Amino acid sequence: MAETRDNVRYLPSHEWARLEADGTVTVGISDHAQDALGDVVFVELPEVGRAVQAGEEVAVVESVKAASDIYAPVAGTILVCNDVLDAAPETVNEAPFEGGWFFKLQPDDDNALNELLTPEDYRALCATDDH
Amino acid sequence: MLKKTCLNSCHIDAGGKMVDFGGWEMPIHYGSQLDEHQWVRESAGMFDVSHMTVIDILGSEAKSFLRKLLANDVDRLKASGQALYSAMLNHEGGVLDDLIVYRLADGYRLVVNCATREKDLAWIRACAEPFGVVVATPGQLSILAVQGPEALSILQSVLDPAQASLLSQLAVFESGVVGDWFIARTGYTGEQGAEIILPNAGGETLWQALLAGGVRPIGLGARDTLRLEAGMNLYGSDMDEGVSPLACNMAWTVVHNGRDFIGEAAVQAARAAHVQPRLIGVMLKERGVLRAHYPVYSGDACVGELTSGAFSPTLQCGIGFARISASRQPLFVEIRGKRLPIEPVSLPFVRHGKPVYTIIS
Numbered sequence: 001m002a003e004t005r006d007n008v009r010y011l012p013s014h015e016w017a018r019l020e021a022d023g024t025v026t027v028g029i030s031d032h033a034q035d036a037l038g039d040v041v042f043v044e045l046p047e048v049g050r051a052v053q054a055g056e057e058v059a060v061v062e063s064v065k066a067a068s069d070i071y072a073p074v075a076g077t078i079l080v081c082n083d084v085l086d087a088a089p090e091t092v093n094e095a096p097f098e099g100g101w102f103f104k105l106q107p108d109d110d111n112a113l114n115e116l117l118t119p120e121d122y123r124a125l126c127a128t129d130d131h
Numbered sequence: 132m133l134k135k136t137c138l139n140s141c142h143i144d145a146g147g148k149m150v151d152f153g154g155w156e157m158p159i160h161y162g163s164q165l166d167e168h169q170w171v172r173e174s175a176g177m178f179d180v181s182h183m184t185v186i187d188i189l190g191s192e193a194k195s196f197l198r199k200l201l202a203n204d205v206d207r208l209k210a211s212g213q214a215l216y217s218a219m220l221n222h223e224g225g226v227l228d229d230l231i232v233y234r235l236a237d238g239y240r241l242v243v244n245c246a247t248r249e250k251d252l253a254w255i256r257a258c259a260e261p262f263g264v265v266v267a268t269p270g271q272l273s274i275l276a277v278q279g280p281e282a283l284s285i286l287q288s289v290l291d292p293a294q295a296s297l298l299s300q301l302a303v304f305e306s307g308v309v310g311d312w313f314i315a316r317t318g319y320t321g322e323q324g325a326e327i328i329l330p331n332a333g334g335e336t337l338w339q340a341l342l343a344g345g346v347r348p349i350g351l352g353a354r355d356t357l358r359l360e361a362g363m364n365l366y367g368s369d370m371d372e373g374v375s376p377l378a379c380n381m382a383w384t385v386v387h388n389g390r391d392f393i394g395e396a397a398v399q400a401a402r403a404a405h406v407q408p409r410l411i412g413v414m415l416k417e418r419g420v421l422r423a424h425y426p427v428y429s430g431d432a433c434v435g436e437l438t439s440g441a442f443s444p445t446l447q448c449g450i451g452f453a454r455i456s457a458s459r460q461p462l463f464v465e466i467r468g469k470r471l472p473i474e475p476v477s478l479p480f481v482r483h484g485k486p487v488y489t490i491i492s
Contacts, residue, residue, distance in 0.1 A: 038159075038163075038352065039163055039164050041420060060467065062419065062420040064164045064165065064352055064356070064442065067420065067422065067467075086418075093163075
């Protein structure tokens with residue numbers, strides 16, 4: 001059973017988004033997603049400073065199995081990307097909620113995260129995925 | 132309902148992530164495809180390939196039949212046990228399947244792909260009719276491939292004395308029979324190793340002995356990246372019924388020596404016309420992953436596509452096979468709308484754990 005975190009919100013496409021104390025949002029993919037993808041071998045990250053819309057394709061994660069688009073969970077501006085993934089993409093498999101984060105963005109609307117799936121919603125979604 | 136090999140419970144016990152593979156429930160990996168790939172390159176891994184099809188051709192006309200059926204010439208198998216890689220062509224010169232043919236004491240053994248089983252059997256039986264040979268499909272068999280630099284020494288330590296003695300006498304691409312076991316020095320990884328065909332009843336015992344000896348189970352995912360690094364084709368991806376052997380890097384397996392084999396006239400015509408595209412190895416110069424069906428460009432012109440592609444765990448870059456009609460450099464691959472430079476390279480990419488390719492300029 002894949003791990004979920006209660007301090008983040010989720011997209012149906014398996015990204016997570018965490019509102020930090022400084023008002024920024026950190027984005028990654030869930031444990032369920034990394035498990036389904038298999039070994040991650042390459043992550044294409046967005047340009048810093050890019051303005052993105054909620055649901056826009058902003059990154060790509062390439063695993064041994066397939067290439068998958070990563071969507072911006074909320075509208076905002078990309079602040080920083082996780083350079084660790086350039087040399088060590090396997091961090092996404094090893095620590096999807098911690099060191100394996102993809103990018104941080106400054107949200108246009110502080111409340112936008114409330115529109116995303118709650119941990120309970122997301123667990124229910126994964127349960128149906130598994131069967 | 133998926134078909135299961137006799138080792139199904141062994142896969143599940145080993146943590147295999149089971150998927151539908153051509154109607155069979157098979158392991159795609161047992162945790163990490165990359166670790167499994169590395170383990171075969173550095174130590175020894177085992178693959179359950181019991182889903183593949185074994186066909187024995189028996190009778191006094193077996194040789195003349197196979198000289199007609201196959202594009203490679205079984206007359207090259209001078210002694211019992213020797214093996215040959217061949218295409219089986221249709222009359223239009225397309226590849227119906229690729230296979231390994233082993234010479235037995237009293238005939239020949241073919242090992243063909245899993246997904247092509249029914250098509251192959253129907254074709255072979257139809258072609259065999261005028262020759263009066265027996266086309267047998269021995270059932271209740273398990274097939275285990277053990278591959279890697281440690282594969283032969285570990286196998287020696289778990290086999291019984293007669294089996295171990297046979298294995299020690301076999302050279303690469305040779306096989307032999309001891310009791311109801313068939314042991315061959317063949318494989319699909321570019322490493323040392325053997326493939327063992329044995330009665331189902333002994334499959335699990337061999338699996339457990341190999342596990343205890345340090346051989347790790349390897350899934351279909353790593354099987355694909357290992358064969359790609361080794362420069363070996365995958366039927367259904369790199370070639371099919373509509374593809375000439377000249378267009379899938381199999382020209383070396385087609386032997387024209389005056390005999391009349393199925394598809395010969397079509398291949399000769401294609402050779403004379405010089406119009407076939409070629410299948411070449413390519414490497415991505417930038418970071419990223421190559422995948423089947425990405426379009427390939429020579430300058431601004433689209434000249435073909437990738438037939439296979441992956442991230443090479445050994446080389447740590449994207450590699451693939453490209454079927455292209457022109458190879459004038461520079462070559463590019465289009466990935467998500469962006470054109471990235473690729474280099475044509477000689478095959479294989481990797482052999483015995485080491486990079487062996489050269490860049491073709």
